[in-house]
Amino acid sequence: MDVKEAGSFPIKKGQFRMTVNGQEREVSAVPMARLSDLLRKEFQLTGTKVSCGIGRCGACSILIDGRLANACMTMAYQADGCFITTIEGLQKEELDICQTAFLEEGGFQCGYCTPGMTIALKALFEENPHPADEDIEEGLAGNLCRCTGYGGIMRSACRIREELSGGKRKPGF
Numbered sequence: 001m002d003v004k005e006a007g008s009f010p011i012k013k014g015q016f017r018m019t020v021n022g023q024e025r026e027v028s029a030v031p032m033a034r035l036s037d038l039l040r041k042e043f044q045l046t047g048t049k050v051s052c053g054i055g056r057c058g059a060c061s062i063l064i065d066g067r068l069a070n071a072c073m074t075m076a077y078q079a080d081g082c083f084i085t086t087i088e089g090l091q092k093e094e095l096d097i098c099q100t101a102f103l104e105e106g107g108f109q110c111g112y113c114t115p116g117m118t119i120a121l122k123a124l125f126e127e128n129p130h131p132a133d134e135d136i137e138e139g140l141a142g143n144l145c146r147c148t149g150y151g152g153i154m155r156s157a158c159r160i161r162e163e164l165s166g167g168k169r170k171p172g173f
Helices: 037-040 098-107 116-129 133-139 151-164
Strands: 014-019 023-029 061-064 065-068 083-085
Touching: 023 037, 061 116, 065 116, 098 116, 098 151, 116 133, 116 151, 133 151
Parallel strands: 014 083
Antiparallel strands: 014 023, 061 065, 061 083
16 A cells, blocks of 8 residues: 555644743644744734744744744644743833844844844843854854844844943944
8 A cells, every 4th residue: 555545644633831921821733733833823923933944044033941942943742831932022011122222223124034033132142141243143143134234133232232231332243
């Protein structure tokens, strides 16, 4: 019997629980559903963008248990029991320092990559509040922008570093 004769193989849905932006959520999905699809379609959190769909562009960057991850490469079963932070979850009562830096330094043009870039910088500065320019470049290496040439993005990153250092400007970008 070949594959065509075997027919379709039903995949049973499972119940997955996760904390998304501080709220406990539960969703019924097939285990291999992409987390990016669940965030966008089931939870209506459309700030997480999908561009390449294969983990190369970083537009879908989120934090899973505080670590940077690509939502398009994370399956529902992998997110079960995890703490997820999307771009919508950064803002508490006011914009996060990373969001403010992007706005004030012109770190975006079309804006499609901005949520992923912002999340990547959040992860970087949580891990290292005083990164060197090379560390910033490395921290953004998994995120692509097709519009700006990265000048505004690097200015945004340097602004964050400066503010975390108490306003002392450091050499570089």
